[in-house]
Amino acid sequence: MIDNKMNRRRFLETVVVTVGAASVVGLSGCSGDGLNEPIQVGEVNSDPTMSMQYFPQSVASGDPTASSVVLWSRLVDASVGGDLPVIVQIATDESFNNLVSQFNWQAMAVSDGCVKVKFDGLSAYTTYYYRFIYQKDGESFSSPVGRTKTAPAAGDDVAVKFAYVSCQDYIGRFYNSYLKLLDEDDLDFVVHLGDYIYETTGDPQFQVQNGRSINFDDQAGAIELGSGDNVFYAAQSTDNYRQLYKTYRSDEVLQKVHERFPMIAIWDDHEFSDDSYGATATFFDGKQDETNESRKRNAEQAYFEFMPIDAGSSGSKVLNVDQSQLFPNTRIYRDFMFGKNVHLMMTDFRSQRPDHLIPEDAFPGTIAVDEPTIKLILGTQGIPFAAVSGSLMPYININDANFSAYIPVLIGVLTQGYMQAGLDAATAQAKATEKVNGNLAGPIVNDLISQYNASVPAAQQLPLIADAVLAAMPRGLAYALVGKTQLFGAVGSRYFVVKDTYDLLAGALYAFNSGSQDALGIAQELWLKDKVLGSPARWKVIGNSVSMNSLVLDLTNPLFGVPAPFNQKFYLNVDHWDGFGQKRDELLGTFAAVPGTILLSGDIHSSFVGDHGQGTIEFTSTSVSSGNLKQLIQGTLASDPVLSQIPGLGGLVDNANALLQSANPKLKYAETGMHGVAIVEANADTLTTTYYQLPADAMFVSMYADPAQALSLMTETSFTVDSAGLQSV
Known part of the structure; x- marks a missing residue:
């Protein structure tokens, strides 16, 4: 349900500040409808006191272009409440001696104190520093200083280096994988392919309890799942989803990643609900109708509030995101140019996709x-x-x-x-x-x-x-x-x-209803095809939340000794593109006509490299922290009353990497038991992807105080794509 205080349609405004037009102290922002009235601020101290008390989630930046970037923070003052005045500064030096622009705005209570400002008119391929300032009782308090970077100008022949990540469960796990990004100071940006949060607070199927936990403040507004001693909850209210973002963003390493690099993000399913399609969840596997548009909009609202995403129209000073822009009208697919070498296209696999082809309540005899x-x-x-x-x-x-x-x-x-x-x-x-x-x-x-x-x-x-x-x-x-x-x-x-x-x-x-596989929706599919076919960039990089690599477990080999009826080939997951094979082949056919098409994907908690043919290469990166695919396979098989009868189950799971590759010759690399991040380096000649991966048990203990420990445990695996194709480095 939508909170009563959200009856006002607009819940978050991202103001657009054009550098040069708003670079003086005292300029006020006003929405024109009373949600943001003009504010007065005092003189900013040259050295304000940094305070996590007032900026508990630190800062973030995102969606960089050659002339703009979105800046984010959250301002709270428990002793005051209500809307709070905030000053946003952006400079070309960390000491803010070379101030580029300063803007006065408000952190609104209706947005849970979240503030988003888009600065336009910036210089291309330039590093900027920014901070948010709160004034109280004659003192100035600052957020941590963030660093961001604009994209190179169109046509500039520059090398681009960025990371991409996905799946960062917080419950019982630590973000040691991110320590590699903090060791790489020259990243241009970070791509997040979804599952930034997980909607559940203790699902025994994949979440462990070891001190990192979340108990919803608004438990009455959450969905109760499980039974007996295994009761846990899933987010449903706006407060539930907000609490998840606030807790995840309290992690000191995740904060540092946001402080150092701009992020370009899309969602997958867990930002709303596991294996969801549109506004429908799958917790109860067909026992009840789980379509809940209010819950979906609550999830999207919190996402737009907390993520540094440009969700509005740059044609106006204020980027309004209101209820009319949420489900079913949501659009988060968008693209970014980084000079002449990289064109990044970010897609949305969840919002418009149809139901899974086999209903969870399908009667086996039908x-x-x-x-x-x-x-x-x-x-x-x-x-x-x-x-x-x-x-x-x-x-x-x-x-x-x-x-x-x-x-x-x-x-x-x-x-x-x-x-x-x-x-x-x-x-x-x-x-x-x-x-x-x-x-x-x-x-x-x-x-x-x-x-x-x-x-x-x-x-x-x-x-x-x-x-x-x-x-x-x-x-x-x-x-x-x-x-x-x-x-x-x-x-x-x-x-x-x-x-x-x-x-x-x-x-x-598909033959009788091609819409049964319209995972992207008609409008987004046309947009993607148009972008790929018309792109002038050397590398057309498509960000997918889920993998297009086919993942097949082949148990037909007599040497495995698997009896009937289990001695067959199984798709591991048809919530992915394996579930929409004909549409996938159609899209891959479009990509094949364009040299230099690269797919980046996540969600499956494994690392894969797939050669789809005709120069289309896919790099799937494993999870930052969430349970790996081997663990998920083991748990699913062991809990099913039929599949658990497969003899030698443990040995088959242990050999998952080899089994997946043998079943799919296009799969050139498979690692299903580790966690990590991936870094891409692209220039006019080559695109190289490197996987940095940690053992599964490295997620259960914090290595934040000793980053060298995490780095020493990491393995490094690289692949390069050039005019000759894919090569292992």
């Missing part, structure tokens, strides 16, 4: 693709139906009069199953009635009838559908064949889906 459709799809590829029919299931139309006696029994059995899964009796019966409809897989119908027969006297038992009858029935793709074995769940829906049958399902859906 036929997702029938025989006529499969024949049609295979026919376009020249593949005979007989080549795949053996891997499909015979199905019946349960609504046929011949099977009417089965309907009440199936509804009864499924009702009990849904109640055991946590639904109340009425909801369970309604869900069962919904699912016992249309084409159902004969073998699964027989399994349910067998369950019923085992619970009643012989006289009440129903005959199973005879093998001879099933043999004469058409064959189709049931959800069970893609790995959906439970009534509710992410396995077989978002994770660990059977590759071959999923490809068939996705292809069929």
